[in-house]
Amino acid sequence: MKVSDGWMPIADLVRTAEAVIVAREAEEPNVWAMTAFSRFRVVELLSVEPMALYGRDLDLDPVVLLEEAATAVEQLVVPVERVVWRLSLAAALRDAIADVRMVCGACDV
Numbered sequence: 570m571k572v573s574d575g576w577m578p579i580a581d582l583v584r585t586a587e588a589v590i591v592a593r594e595a596e597e598p599n600v601w602a603m604t605a606f607s608r609f610r611v612v613e614l615l616s617v618e619p620m621a622l623y624g625r626d627l628d629l630d631p632v633v634l635l636e637e638a639a640t641a642v643e644q645l646v647v648p649v650e651r652v653v654w655r656l657s658l659a660a661a662l663r664d665a666i667a668d669v670r671m672v673c674g675a676c677d678v
Contacts, residue, residue, distance in 0.1 A: 575641060575644075579638045582634045582635070582637050582638040583617055583635070583662075584620045585620065585629060586629075586638070587611075587617075587631075589634070590608065592627050593627075601672060603672060604669050604672055607661065607665040607667075608668070610661040611635075614657060614658045614661055615658065630673075632670050635665055635666045642662060
């Protein structure tokens with residue numbers, strides 16, 4: 570996979586996951602606050618902003634979306650000078666996944 574071929578789907582997955590979380594955060598603000606730092610790292614590393622979602626898209630699982638993004642990042646072929654950045658993004662995604670999974674699990678109790 571070429572660098573230019575792989576970033577847009579990753580950015581779209583992160584944007585969608587972030588939009589789902591932001592919508593849930595509006596309903597339960599105190600619950601999602603503990604995920605803010607790890608999510609912010611991912612959004613900053615990718616330089617993306619959440620997109621607006623409508624109805625059905627809000628039912629998507631943000632953990633699944635972030636896992637797909639992390640897998641895609643880990644499989645992405647990048648130039649040597651971008652390897653550290655790619656590894657940082659993969660680590661940030663894994664941290665965000667763990668935080669979001671923890672909050673989703675707590676909400677299910």
